[in-house]
Amino acid sequence: MKALVAVKRVVDYNVKVRVKSDQTGVDIANVKMSMNPFDEIAVEEAVRLKEKGIVTEIIAVSCGVTQCQETLRTAMAIGADRAILVETSEELQPLAVAKLLKALFDKEQPGLVFLGKQAIDDDCNQTGQMLAALADLPQATFANKVEVVDGKASVTREVDGGLETLSITLPAVITTDLRLNEPRYVTLPNIMKAKKKQLDIFKPEDLGVDVTPRIKTLKVTEPAKRSAGIMVPDVATLVDKLKNVSKVI
Amino acid sequence: MTSLVIAEHDNATIKAATLNTVTAAVKCGGDVHVLVAGANASAAAAQAAQIAGVSKVLHVEGEGFAHGLAENVAAQVLALASAYSHIVFPATASGKNIAPRVAAKLDVAQISDVTQVDSADTFERPIYAGNAIAIVQSLDVIKVLTVRTTGFDPAAATGGSATVESVTAVPANDKAVFVKAEIAKNDRPELTSAKIIVSGGRALASAEKFNEVMTPLADKLGAAMGASRAAVDAGYAPNDWQVGQTGKIVAPQLYIACGISGAIQHLAGMKDSKVIVAINKDAEAPIFSVADYGLEADLFVAVPELVAAL
Numbered sequence: 001m002k003a004l005v006a007v008k009r010v011v012d013y014n015v016k017v018r019v020k021s022d023q024t025g026v027d028i029a030n031v032k033m034s035m036n037p038f039d040e041i042a043v044e045e046a047v048r049l050k051e052k053g054i055v056t057e058i059i060a061v062s063c064g065v066t067q068c069q070e071t072l073r074t075a076m077a078i079g080a081d082r083a084i085l086v087e088t089s090e091e092l093q094p095l096a097v098a099k100l101l102k103a104l105f106d107k108e109q110p111g112l113v114f115l116g117k118q119a120i121d122d123d124c125n126q127t128g129q130m131l132a133a134l135a136d137l138p139q140a141t142f143a144n145k146v147e148v149v150d151g152k153a154s155v156t157r158e159v160d161g162g163l164e165t166l167s168i169t170l171p172a173v174i175t176t177d178l179r180l181n182e183p184r185y186v187t188l189p190n191i192m193k194a195k196k197k198q199l200d201i202f203k204p205e206d207l208g209v210d211v212t213p214r215i216k217t218l219k220v221t222e223p224a225k226r227s228a229g230i231m232v233p234d235v236a237t238l239v240d241k242l243k244n245v246s247k248v249i
Numbered sequence: 250m251t252s253l254v255i256a257e258h259d260n261a262t263i264k265a266a267t268l269n270t271v272t273a274a275v276k277c278g279g280d281v282h283v284l285v286a287g288a289n290a291s292a293a294a295a296q297a298a299q300i301a302g303v304s305k306v307l308h309v310e311g312e313g314f315a316h317g318l319a320e321n322v323a324a325q326v327l328a329l330a331s332a333y334s335h336i337v338f339p340a341t342a343s344g345k346n347i348a349p350r351v352a353a354k355l356d357v358a359q360i361s362d363v364t365q366v367d368s369a370d371t372f373e374r375p376i377y378a379g380n381a382i383a384i385v386q387s388l389d390v391i392k393v394l395t396v397r398t399t400g401f402d403p404a405a406a407t408g409g410s411a412t413v414e415s416v417t418a419v420p421a422n423d424k425a426v427f428v429k430a431e432i433a434k435n436d437r438p439e440l441t442s443a444k445i446i447v448s449g450g451r452a453l454a455s456a457e458k459f460n461e462v463m464t465p466l467a468d469k470l471g472a473a474m475g476a477s478r479a480a481v482d483a484g485y486a487p488n489d490w491q492v493g494q495t496g497k498i499v500a501p502q503l504y505i506a507c508g509i510s511g512a513i514q515h516l517a518g519m520k521d522s523k524v525i526v527a528i529n530k531d532a533e534a535p536i537f538s539v540a541d542y543g544l545e546a547d548l549f550v551a552v553p554e555l556v557a558a559l
Contacts, residue, residue: 011377016513017377026377026381038495094349095356095357095358098353120514122376123376123494124359124361127349129319129350130359133323133351133353138320139320142346144488154428158489159342160341160343160441160497161433161489162430162432162487162489163431163488164316164429165427165428166318166425167426168424169423169424178495213358214387214388217384218371218385218386220376220382223375223379226525229537229542230542230543231537231542231543231545232543235558241542242526246541246542248502248503248524249503
């Protein structure tokens, strides 16, 4: 079966972003961009299923600006077989991306769709669930372990208080949590090979999807700053401060 | 204008996150109804009716709701959705799992992790690991929200007198089946609602040391235990203890970070705590920039000393 993996180009997770002075957003000009860390885990999981002979072809998909091609090349260097870019300069919100992925799901008919549990820029944690709803598929979010047997996936999920295991009928949508796997490093030969792999480009109109934003960002502000703290010389002073100044114990 | 709050419960009792969610729903304006979908959940429904500010409880019984499967709960919410202006979930693992499914079927955008309700259609939410706050306006008729519980005070669990109405269950989906749960047994307060949290990082170096050093401190303070991602990934602590952008978001009265450097992803999960204490032997650790009290010391010496001094 085919696997579809959605990847997003985001500000690198090590970068501390700054809010623009006109409060229209965060400043991402000249900032290092990378593949969303959860998406790397998603690609890695698809590649491992291919190595086990369960998945036959991996299609990486990204939606956004032209530069997302770099993210797709990275996915192909990890092991995706080909890639699709849905190119638009419009701001894409999760509902729009879910609709684009639904259109590609219908076109490609994969048995599994992998996404990261959330993107580290908008912190939404919605797209996988929305795709599952639109395509009427079962979902397993926050996956920690995935086993595919006889047209079903047994997925262990990270939930509040521990772990939970579900059995879902394929096709299905799985979103990855941090501990699902350790993504491999891409090697130079694989980066070179990835340059030769097929990358198709569509526009949202080609897929018949309206991507107009449904949420208007009025303003983006700095979070409230914490007032500067003090360094204490020893444990006794610390206990005294907590008991008598802050009165928290 | 009426809001529907989707209660989080274990069929017997309502979970604390539901109370904060009710407060957020009240701020959206209008009446607040609570949906309790479960199996043998009449006790939970009765408890929901006691929450101050709730005017009606909708109680649905069905085996498919026993474990809160997203497919079944979302279908049930959709069957009721047209009567509501706001559909509000707690931003817990369960709420995050279900809410986007509901929104997509209604063809509306969903707003995640709301920390403040400015008006019936305008909300505040953190983005980029809490490094920026976005003020967003929903252009949709029905607003589907998940609420960051630490952003809102809990509603009083008693004092309300809502009517409980039984609702017909929608048929269960058979494409997703619950198999089993491994829920950690824990006598400590729940991490997200604890008044005090003691949290350990990679510096603890092993699961045994983590337990040996951190447990007495947590016991002494009656605190919940947390951990950084590094400590969880290294297997020193279970993964549901992870505090941070992609783990639990906490805001206790007192947060004690031991051997945690303070990566932005960790700070995103705890920087709204009232008082933050950092114990770290690296004076340059970023955690000291948010700590009210910083102690530059080896935690293997300082933490036992702290336990003795309390």
